[in-house]
Amino acid sequence: MVNPTVVPKPSSPRSCALDYLRAAITVLVVLLHAILAYPTWGRFNPTDYVHTAPVIDPITSRAFDLFPALLNNFFMALMFFISGLFVWKSLAKKGAASFLKDRWRRLGISFVVSLAVIMPLAYYPAFLLTGAEENVLSYWFGWSWNSGPAWFLSMLLGFNLLAAIAFRVAGQTRRAVPGVLVMQPGAFFLALVALSGAGFMPLMAVFGPLQWLEWGPFVIGQACRLVLYAVYFFAGVAVGAHGLESTFLTHNGPLSRQWRLWLIASIGAVMSLVVALGDVRVDPTGPWMRPAGWWLLGSCMVLYSATLSMTLLALSLRFVHARYRWADNLSDNAYGIYLVHYPFVIWAQYLLLGSSMPATSKALIVFSVSLGLSWGTSVLLRSIPSVRAIL
Numbered sequence: 001m002v003n004p005t006v007v008p009k010p011s012s013p014r015s016c017a018l019d020y021l022r023a024a025i026t027v028l029v030v031l032l033h034a035i036l037a038y039p040t041w042g043r044f045n046p047t048d049y050v051h052t053a054p055v056i057d058p059i060t061s062r063a064f065d066l067f068p069a070l071l072n073n074f075f076m077a078l079m080f081f082i083s084g085l086f087v088w089k090s091l092a093k094k095g096a097a098s099f100l101k102d103r104w105r106r107l108g109i110s111f112v113v114s115l116a117v118i119m120p121l122a123y124y125p126a127f128l129l130t131g132a133e134e135n136v137l138s139y140w141f142g143w144s145w146n147s148g149p150a151w152f153l154s155m156l157l158g159f160n161l162l163a164a165i166a167f168r169v170a171g172q173t174r175r176a177v178p179g180v181l182v183m184q185p186g187a188f189f190l191a192l193v194a195l196s197g198a199g200f201m202p203l204m205a206v207f208g209p210l211q212w213l214e215w216g217p218f219v220i221g222q223a224c225r226l227v228l229y230a231v232y233f234f235a236g237v238a239v240g241a242h243g244l245e246s247t248f249l250t251h252n253g254p255l256s257r258q259w260r261l262w263l264i265a266s267i268g269a270v271m272s273l274v275v276a277l278g279d280v281r282v283d284p285t286g287p288w289m290r291p292a293g294w295w296l297l298g299s300c301m302v303l304y305s306a307t308l309s310m311t312l313l314a315l316s317l318r319f320v321h322a323r324y325r326w327a328d329n330l331s332d333n334a335y336g337i338y339l340v341h342y343p344f345v346i347w348a349q350y351l352l353l354g355s356s357m358p359a360t361s362k363a364l365i366v367f368s369v370s371l372g373l374s375w376g377t378s379v380l381l382r383s384i385p386s387v388r389a390i391l
Helices: 016-035 067-072 075-084 087-094 096-129 136-141 148-173 179-183 185-207 223-241 259-279 294-319 325-332 334-351 359-382
Strands: 212-215 218-222
Touching (some): 016 075, 016 294, 016 334, 067 075, 075 294, 087 096, 087 148, 087 223, 096 148, 096 334, 148 218, 148 223, 148 334, 179 185, 179 223, 185 223, 185 294, 212 223, 218 223, 223 294, 325 334, 325 359, 334 359
Antiparallel strands (some): 212 218
């Protein structure tokens, strides 16, 4: 008897392992934002609430003190890598001009809508917590035009522009990357650590692990990770340029066969980062003073990001083979969920402020409600043909 929840594997060259991994990262983004109201170290700054967690609940839990750092130190880098995998193939198919037009429609329009509508709606509860009494219209006109989580869209758009320029300038050298780097996971890992570390450590020394860069309404991202994210994105572009079927990103390739090794390595990377975070005291409210051992923390962050990324890729390639309708639906709506989830998260945290239930219960409610409502909203929006072309 055929399981009705399983969908036969399509003839499309797209990998369900990569599609589902991208969707899983989106779910982790929602989870991260859902729990940020509940760590014991959270602080609400009424004069600058767009640069802190918009809502901080008086009921907190130490269970959430470490988890945000463990999530934040790998999943966006992996998202940039996955985002780069199909860039060169798309450039070769469409040409640079059509590719950039498509990227603007998908990323640029989404960024503008997020900046003008979604983020003001998301930050309004934080505005109310400052004690301000202005009405919604006055609030909107006084909005700081901060992009919030939409920083990812603007940075990804910038990386795509650089990729298009590289394609126009050196399109015929797409295989200039040595084959060993895209066929052997170990070689790729070492190159990823070396290149991302070379870009990360100097910026870590200057800005520390927490400072964000901004340019007008554009939140560029955490300053120390700017080059690291670029390395991961263009590493994805380089792998994709060879064709995934010719790299380690195949279901029966060397990476999937080494999943046990990478899982053990990831446990070591997690333990190393936890120890480094405990030894190096970082004051999130004060200026970066480069405490003793900062270089150890930075090195552990680089290794952790690369190791966790390789491990999740290995596990996905090894165990994710069949397609499921619910997972395909989640994957199809992952971009929409990322785009619209933040208002649901912040409003749910705000409405639970008066509740006396434990922080863990509140976090679970916020996560479940936000994921469900953002998923449903994305499904509704994508039922509109013009919106579906974007989302």
